[in-house]
Amino acid sequence: MKYYGGIEAGGTKFVCAVSDENFEIVAETSIPTTTPEETLEHVFAFFDQYELVAMGVGSFGPIGIDPTKDTYGYVLATPKKGWAQYDFLGNLKEHYPGLPFAWTTDVNAAAYGEIKQGAAQGKNSCVYLTVGTGIGGGVVVNGEIFSGISHPEMGHIHVKRHPDDTFVGTCPYHNDCLEGLAAGPSLEGRTGIKGQDLPENHPIWDIQAYYIAQALMSYTLILAPEIIILGGGVMNQDHLLLKIRQQFVDQMNGYMETPEASEYIVRWGLPNKSGITGCLLLAADAAAKV
Ligand code: ADP
Ligand code: ZN
Numbered sequence: 001m002k003y004y005g006g007i008e009a010g011g012t013k014f015v016c017a018v019s020d021e022n023f024e025i026v027a028e029t030s031i032p033t034t035t036p037e038e039t040l041e042h043v044f045a046f047f048d049q050y051e052l053v054a055m056g057v058g059s060f061g062p063i064g065i066d067p068t069k070d071t072y073g074y075v076l077a078t079p080k081k082g083w084a085q086y087d088f089l090g091n092l093k094e095h096y097p098g099l100p101f102a103w104t105t106d107v108n109a110a111a112y113g114e115i116k117q118g119a120a121q122g123k124n125s126c127v128y129l130t131v132g133t134g135i136g137g138g139v140v141v142n143g144e145i146f147s148g149i150s151h152p153e154m155g156h157i158h159v160k161r162h163p164d165d166t167f168v169g170t171c172p173y174h175n176d177c178l179e180g181l182a183a184g185p186s187l188e189g190r191t192g193i194k195g196q197d198l199p200e201n202h203p204i205w206d207i208q209a210y211y212i213a214q215a216l217m218s219y220t221l222i223l224a225p226e227i228i229i230l231g232g233g234v235m236n237q238d239h240l241l242l243k244i245r246q247q248f249v250d251q252m253n254g255y256m257e258t259p260e261a262s263e264y265i266v267r268w269g270l271p272n273k274s275g276i277t278g279c280l281l282l283a284a285d286a287a288a289k290v
Contacts, residue, residue, distance in 0.1 A: 058109025
């Protein structure tokens with residue numbers, strides 16, 4: 001039996017899993033993200049118990065993904081203490097010499113998980129967007145994760161302000177980019193109440209839907225993916241999904257023909273597992289390439 005390792009490396013926690021070759025998870029653990037050294041010590045203690053044939057890593061970013069650059073495998077400009085310019089992949093490879101690795105962003109891994117085994121199964125392309133502590137997106141085109149000079153940063157696009165919204169925004173780089181106006185912390189920033197505790201009839205949800213729908217319209221106009229999948233804690237509000245679909249249709253105003261909104265804009269098919277599933281699938285791809 002072959003075993004694959006997967007690490008969904010988030011800014012809050014690392015989800016580590018080992019699966020068999022049918023992607024059945026045989027062991028899983030969650031490790032709080034502290035310093036790189038301490039976090040990796042726990043990561044190694046977990047994976048050292050298994051004989052792996054490959055490992056897939058989906059990391060919070062931004063990360064270096066260009067193999068021709070010195071920064072390949074690094075976590076780049078993150079405000080997360082100790083992680084900026086940290087050679088994450090290099091340290092993993094040093095501990096597991098010779099092991100094939102796949103290396104991408106957490107959201108790319110989630111997009112890959114969703115197209116292979118989740119809500120985008122059978123499609124050739126998809127966009128995956130998470131709306132949680134931050135906003136980030138990944139793209140699969142022709143069955144492969146899309147990248148260019150770097151990975152996409154779909155959370156930091158600009159959006160038109162809602163006429164009733166005067167909130168300054170939470171993004172440390174841009175204030176009122178999409179992430180600054182619509183990630184989880186913006187809900188609490190405007191109201192003093194955490195997203196999970198806000199009532200369904202609060203007017204903030206219309207503002208929230210207005211921004212997310214604008215972003216989905218931009219992704220649609222630029223990429224025309226076959227399906228858009230929404231993940232992340234904020235999307236646990238079922239009524240929000242309905243509002244986003246309605247706003248999307250209103251804002252598109254018939255310009256571009258898209259599938260029925262209920263089939264085009266959907267929740268994740270692998271709740272809380274899109275990312276780690278993608279990591280394990282990517283590990284299998286890395287093993288197959290050797
Ligand atoms: P992370 O992005 O850190 O991986 P999550 O996807 O769970 O984690 O996102 C956490 C954010 O989502 C927090 O800002 C939290 O307040 C918000 N959140 C969590 N659950 C809900 C909910 N049911 N409704 C609205 N917001 C929520
Ligand atoms: Zn930003």
